[in-house]
Amino acid sequence: MTERLYGPDDSALDGNAIGGLLHEIFSTEMTTAEATCGHCGNTAQVAEAVVYVKAPGTVMRCRACTSVLAVVVRKQEMNCVDMSGVAALQAG
């Protein structure tokens, strides 16, 4: 298979695109926060992560290793946040 399933493709955005969503969840600006990938240990600003907003839910992946950092699913007025792929999150 030549299709890159998980690498950045044309539909991939970056963490800037979920600045509003993350601000809603954390009540503060989060695109400059530093997230450490729980899989490869890479630390980068949230703005630099690979983000898919058209997946079922919003998916944030590590730009270095493509592992899932976070998934946010909105259920009516509630955001369900799974950040188990993030080892550390440091406010920017």
Next chain:
Amino acid sequence: MAGTAVRGRLTWQVATVTAVRPETTSVRTIEFDIPDWAGHQAGQHVDIRLTADDGYVAERSYSIASAPGEPLQLTVERLEDGEVSPYLTEELRPGDEIEIRGPIGGYFIWDSDDARTPVLLVAGGSGVVPFRSMLRHRARIGSAAPVRLLYSARSLPDVIYRTELDMPGDGAEIVYTLTRQQPPGWAGHSGRVDAALLTEVAWPEDRQPLAFVCGPTAFVEIVAGELVSLGYPPDHVKTERYGGVGAP
């Protein structure tokens, strides 16, 4: 706790359209009045929320086109298969109200008058929008920072803000490259932004420049990668990706 920044809730606000202006055949700039707008920084964006009669909600992000201190302006490109942009570019009229929240973002912003740090802006198509905010901000604060905008557009009629960009102000340079169609006698660059063009246009890395790259995802990946190859430290190359909105 004294000295701790107050955490700000991001709330949806009602914005009233005060003016609309066509930029190209598929792009227009919309100006809004928001009573409690907190002000913004150059390079930030807002979220827009449209709610249909049946309750269906669509949200999109748009870069802010105006400078800090100016009324909020968004410049929107109509995407043929878009859900929100056709409404914003064709239906919205002065007096109409929509929901906006923002300003959003702290990464892709420029707010400096440091004359020692040259700034390179690389735009693909409508990726030029946040750079218009930065250029206007630069002019308004009288910044001495040298700025060069490399703007890739399909053709001259596709160039957004052309009249304004033709008068960029002291110390700002605008370099166009036209990828699909060039007018007769075109003396500017043609074709996509590549290593050769960046080598020619980008500030040398030994001047410790700061680069901002904005546009379709594929464009940003290529340009940011080439800048790093030219010696730009990755953390001096700020990127913002608009997704698969067509090659500029």
